[in-house]
Amino acid sequence: QSALTQPASVSGSLGQSITISCTGTSSDVGNYNLVSWYQQHPGKAPKLMIYEVTERPSGVPDRFFGSKSGNTASLTVSGLQAEDEADYYCSSYAGSNNLVFGGGTKVTVL
Amino acid sequence: QVQLVQSAAEVKKPGASVKVSCKASGYTFTNYGINWVRQAPGQGLEWMGWISGYDGNTNYAQKFQGRVTMTTDTSTNTAYLELGSLRSDDTALYYCARITRGGWDFDYWGQGTLVTVSS
Numbered sequence: 001q002s003a004l005t006q007p008a009s010v011s012g013s014l015g016q017s018i019t020i021s022c023t024g025t026s027s028d029v030g031n032y033n034l035v036s037w038y039q040q041h042p043g044k045a046p047k048l049m050i051y052e053v054t055e056r057p058s059g060v061p062d063r064f065f066g067s068k069s070g071n072t073a074s075l076t077v078s079g080l081q082a083e084d085e086a087d088y089y090c091s092s093y094a095g096s097n098n099l100v101f102g103g104g105t106k107v108t109v110l
Numbered sequence: 111q112v113q114l115v116q117s118a119a120e121v122k123k124p125g126a127s128v129k130v131s132c133k134a135s136g137y138t139f140t141n142y143g144i145n146w147v148r149q150a151p152g153q154g155l156e157w158m159g160w161i162s163g164y165d166g167n168t169n170y171a172q173k174f175q176g177r178v179t180m181t182t183d184t185s186t187n188t189a190y191l192e193l194g195s196l197r198s199d200d201t202a203l204y205y206c207a208r209i210t211r212g213g214w215d216f217d218y219w220g221q222g223t224l225v226t227v228s229s
Contacts, residue, residue, distance in 0.1 A: 036215035051215035093214040097169035104154040
């Protein structure tokens with residue numbers, strides 16, 4: 001499988017909103033509601049932020065919102081805070097017990 | 111609390127094999143699967159494969175088929191990743207991650223094991 005497509009970087013000012021896109025195909029993102037988003041700070045392991053397209057694990061602020069339309073999933077972060085500056089990765093189930101990640105997006109808080 | 115503790119860093123020569131361990135605690139090991147994900151320096155996440163904690167069933171990413179083996183030891187709640195025919199571009203941080211039941215998301219991650227391949 002090919003990696004999902006994410007923008008290399010996204011930036012926003014404190015308090016503003018940003019949206020990160022994650023584009024796949026009808027074989028992965030478009031065919032399953034099994035898209036997840038991970039946040040990774042430098043030197044740390046990834047942290048699950050969104051699962052099954054829209055669900056937030058316990059402890060994840062409701063400023064993080066996931067959605068999907070067709071073959072593209074999106075992560076919106078509202079009320080941007082300094083601690084949101086990190087790398088973000090999407091992933092999608094791709095059938096037959098396979099998974100694919102996006103290339104990652106670096107979020108900068110201005 | 112759920113913890114995944116991985117083995118220490120390794121340095122290997124090209125052509126060699128490496129075996130990384132991931133010891134789980136704080137949950138019933140056989141109720142969840144373990145995935146392996148790697149991250150080359152400065153690069154993104156790459157899924158390597160999955161192993162069931164229940165019956166050891168596996169599925170490997172096509173890229174690694176033929177040189178990767180994932181196993182579990184339910185007596186010690188430990189998962190293992192073995193990668194053979196190492197090349198310099200296998201230099202990466204290797205993570206184990208628990209997969210949620212019924213989903214394909216990873217709710218707990220190990221701290222990562224750095225594998226360096228160098229002559």
